[in-house]
Amino acid sequence: DIIDAFGVAHPLDSTAGQIIEDRFGIQNEWALSISGSEEVLNNLTIYGKNEPQLWLYDVSFAESQRPEFEVSTSTANNCTDKSFRLISTNYPQMQLRDAEWRLDGSVLGRGATPTIGFTARGNQTLNVLIPNSRASAFPKYWLKQLQVNITTRPNARLETPKEVLAPGETMTLSAQNSYDLNGQGLTYTWFIDGRPVANGPTYDFSSEEPGTYIVSVRVYNAGTVSACNSSQRQVRIKVNAQPYAEIEYDSLFQTGEYLTFSATNVSDPDQDELSFEWDGLGVVSSDITSGEVVVSHMATGTFDITLTVNDNTETQNSTYSVTRSYTVAPPAPEPEPEIVTADSAITDTTTNDPDTETVTTNSQETVTPPVVAPPVFVPQTIINAPRVSSASKVAFALDDSLSSPEDNAGAEYEWDFGDGTTASGENPDHLYETPGTYAVNVTIRNGDEVKKERHIIVINDYPEASFNIADTLAAGHPFRVDGSPSIDNDGFITNYQWFVDGIPVATGAKPTITIEDPGVHTISLRVQDNSGHENAQDLSSKDVWVNYGPVPKWSISPDKIAPGDEVTLNASQSYDADGEIQELIWTFADETEFSGTEVTKTFDESGPQYFTLTAVDNQDMANSATARQGAVNVNHEPYIITERVVRSNSLDVKLD
Secondary structure, three states, X not given: OEEEOOOOEEOHHHOOOOOOOEEOOEEOOEEEOOOOOOOOOOOOEEEOOOOEEEOOOOOOOOOOOOOOOEEEEEEOOOOXXXXXXXXXXXXXXXXXXXXXXXXXXXXXXXXXXXXXXXXXXXXEEEEEEEEOOOOOOOOOEEEEEEEEEEOOOOXXXXXXXXXXXXXXXXXXXXXXXXXXXXXXXXXXEEEEOOEEEEEOOEEEEOOOOOEEEEEEEEEEOOOOOHHHOEEEEEEEEEEOOOOEEEEEOOOEEEOOOOEEEEEEEEEOOOOOOOEEEEEEOOEOOOOOOOOEEEEOOOOOEEEEEEXXXXXXXXXXXXXXXXXXXXXXXXXXOOOOOOXXXXXXXXXXXXXXXXXXXXXXXXXXXXXXXXXXXXXXXXOOXXXXXXXXXXXXXXXXXXXXXXXXXXXXXXXXXXXXXXXXXXXXXXXXXEEOOOOEEEEEEEEEEEOOEEEEEEEEEEEOOOOEOOOEOOXXXXXXXXXXXEOOOOEOOOOOEEEEEEEEOOEEEEEOOOOEEOOOOOEEEEEEEEEEEOOOOOOOEEEEEEEEEEEOOOEOOOEEEXXXXXXXXXXXXXXXXXXXXXXXXXXXXXXXXXXXXXXXXXXEEEOOOOEEEEEEEEEEEOOOOOOOEEEEEEEEEXXXXXXXXXXXXXXXXXXXXXXX
């Protein structure tokens, strides 16, 4: 066999035209490997291309066993960085420290435990060259090859036509514009509030229950590293709750009177900004979009008035209308007094007989006085309770300051709290189990008289999540997020939870986060208040751009030089995936430094001459500069090795 400098054997009869002069950027060498002989005296003849060649060297017999090498691989800082560990059970550990890790002729790392950043994606063959521990032995290097698969996360894209729906309305969300830089096929999983619900590139969302839902899609490629084979996008969708309002008015009044009709018990569980619109023949106000209007009629009859409240979400249930009827009567006529003679004596029998409705004079004239009914019980009460409460337990009370104690004596109170529970008494307390909007009704009974009052209460004012973050970040470098702008109008925020692409990464108001992979990422903050309700929370999301670091690449011409010769180094192949290269800096081992795409340099010493190329992009980020090390091969003069004793059967000897 013919064995090259890296221990690769080629059958002697099949090497014609297949000898590789240069491997992995290193000039190759060869040796002849033959089996031993049982004879004491042997003649060894090497057949050349045209004629036999005499072997002039002493033959040494040695058994050479190839060491066993193993390489373990793990993902490092990000999906394009890999950490390696080279181990062997039958090779000196000191020699492993001199191992070179090469890809396509470029040295990517050295030592037994390098961390290497890859610029290309997909399957790549990494060549590990371990110097032979015996300098005079062959091969010069032991070769360990391994396949490395560089897979980065796919880029998830989530498109939604709108973010506010009516209950029962269906909307299609799409992740079809997601893509993978590795060119691999994608699969999709959809989640609602973290619960998987469907697969596929699209999802039809619908809900009958009003509220806020976090819809997310996780996009997977075919990568085997779980941290690098998926990415996630999410959107907050609100299923709108219909607003509500009632009309406070007098149902009977007279022509010519001006009465105010007001919107009352106005509520919207979503806390949207509401607008009003009034419609009716008797509305005389110039502004029909305020919370109250003035109504007046010159004609008698029964009329309708309609109030429409709008939460302006433009959904199918964004409006609520209430219509009420009222009666306009003519003014009450004043009774004409009956005239009796001045000398008549009046006998009022009604004082003795309450059932008597007449008054008789001594002249036997009888008149019927107007009968005025005694005042009946009309409790003047309203419900005292908050419109919005962040506490589950609410105290209800009746404000009867406009009523006399005699009015309320013996009154009975029946409460309906709007959640299926009831109570009695004048000032009850009630504990609501879940947040929401409730219509509280109280019925007041006093004898045959009945009065009802109504009150709308919203349990808990939801917090509002808000945070500050830069639009552009550096991959692999920590940054601080600030959730202190988040507010809770009726309490305080107790929990901050941060997400990157839907994955929990931190807690607290101002944590430090690191994103390893460049590209578009979604930062989300979920806050929860002190009300104790599980769904008393809010979510806010922002997309940020994580900067791609520049990638320095170079070519060397010529690839081998003699000491003192000029060599040209060109970095025109360097690139920046999301911007442009602003500066290229060459730093050499002799402490000289140059700038520019192309530089020319000479080296006086033989051997590998190391340099560092630093590429700087235009983003001014922490990862805007990337440095890579390379080497120029400066040729060393050959060593002449020959035998001192010449053995020949001829006087003509060829010296080689």
